[in-house]
Amino acid sequence: MLPAPSITTDFPEANEWTYSMRREMQEIVKGLFLGPYSVAVRSKENYLETHGITHIICVRQEIESHIIKTHFVNKFQYLVVNIKDSVTENIIQHFQKVKNFLDCCFSAGGKALVHGNAGISRSAAVVLGFLMQKYCLGYNEAFSLVQQRRFCINPNEGFVQQLREYEPIYKANWSVSTNGQCSSREQSTWKRKRDSIENDDAMDE
Numbered sequence: 001m002l003p004a005p006s007i008t009t010d011f012p013e014a015n016e017w018t019y020s021m022r023r024e025m026q027e028i029v030k031g032l033f034l035g036p037y038s039v040a041v042r043s044k045e046n047y048l049e050t051h052g053i054t055h056i057i058c059v060r061q062e063i064e065s066h067i068i069k070t071h072f073v074n075k076f077q078y079l080v081v082n083i084k085d086s087v088t089e090n091i092i093q094h095f096q097k098v099k100n101f102l103d104c105c106f107s108a109g110g111k112a113l114v115h116g117n118a119g120i121s122r123s124a125a126v127v128l129g130f131l132m133q134k135y136c137l138g139y140n141e142a143f144s145l146v147q148q149r150r151f152c153i154n155p156n157e158g159f160v161q162q163l164r165e166y167e168p169i170y171k172a173n174w175s176v177s178t179n180g181q182c183s184s185r186e187q188s189t190w191k192r193k194r195d196s197i198e199n200d201d202a203m204d205e
Contacts, residue, residue, distance in 0.1 A: 017151035036119040054110030087158030124153035133170040
């Protein structure tokens with residue numbers, strides 16, 4: 001089994017956002033892309049291969065399966081996550097299988113795309129949940145990180161509330177595995193990156 005991507009290089013630089021980028025996918029952390037369904041249609045096979053995509057998480061409701069399709073089941077490894085874009089939808093129940101799927105992807109040296117329909121609410125919430133657990137981030141920090149790269153993200157209010165409620169859950173799991181605190185390595189990596197972003201913003205003012 002190959003090692004997971006180096007944590008010190010997991011954060012690509014943020015790009016200046018333009019409206020047309022809504023229709024593209026962005027690399028949120030090294031090897032993890034977030035975007036709309038339009039980048040995962042049949043005509044985009046070469047586009048995905050060029051970016052090294054090996055795994056795809058398709059976030060959709062079951063009744064959308066005739067619209068949001070898994071076109072490349074013989075080419076890429078898929079995980080379909082059944083989520084309705086509703087404030088009452090339970091998304092926390094899906095976070096562990098998403099993490100397991102992405103961990104397998106990265107440990108094999110792969111790259112993953114997470115998409116819903118627009119890449120704004122459901123799929124963004126899934127990516128936020130993964131990053132919060134992986135880097136032991138609070139919701140606000142994770143949201144800032146993702147929005148730096150895909151500015152149009154806008155999880156619905158119910159998803160935001162659940163992500164905030166998720167914090168003590170994964171932090172309790174961290175406490176069991178790291179003797180009472182989130183991994184200092186992950187937190188120091190995020191702090192360095194956050195400070196770098198803030199310094200760059202200050203220089204632009």
